[in-house]
Amino acid sequence: MKTLYTAKATTTGGRKGHVKTEDGPIDMPLSMPKGLGGDGGDGVNPEQLFGSAYSACFGGALNLVAQQHKVDLGDYSVTAHISIHKEDDGNLLLSAVLDSYMPGVSDIETAETLVNEAHEICPFSRATRDNIDVTLNVLRDE
Template sequence: MEALYTAVATANGREGRAATSDGRLDLSLAMPPALGGSGEGTNPEQLFAAGYAACFAGAIGLVGQREKIDTKDVSVTAEISIGKDETSFALAATIRVELPEELSGGTGQKLVEQAHEVCPYSKATRGNIPVTLVVE
């Protein structure tokens, strides 16, 4: 792969800070209450969810452009769960895609499936964590 862009971020623990090299993102990190933390900061699962949702929305736009389908009213929500597996912790993802009425049915389902094939986050997670696609 030839890199077109590289994002750089540094974190100093789950209970510290995370910041990007350009300073556009600089935030406090905290464990969520469900994992025993204060919840008074964001956490890696929220950051992953935001990134995955944005990337998947971009993939839908790309596929829509290729197929000449208007995707401006499509909304993507990513849910990232953390839990215990046999050895430590693991992630799972649910990608919820809200489609406008005109894309309901087969066209919308095909659009979401094609986006899942080209989305870089979907490619990175494929075979590594369970990803469930939900078309709404």
């Protein structure tokens, strides 16, 4: 396997600390959400960072699949909802809901095909497959 890119990020102080990437674009405080017992401060949290990364990666995969099918997505977007859950035994789990909005795709069957194919090739989807629940939604203008 050939490595194409490696990102390096370092966090000090855990969920209430600071995260910084080696090359500098991310350099920000972390805060614990109120829902997890924190103060809900101005910093970001791991779920927000994961959701940002997953939605961007999935959007890239969706665009690639659309190009392969010669479909214009229009001004598309992917919104990731990342939730953290507590099991009865106290273990914590993540789940993800990915809402894909493709105004250039009028046919729902085509939209669903694109989303499902994107889910097969997206590196984040592949990494989370069989590890967390992922729900795929196609959003429509009503």
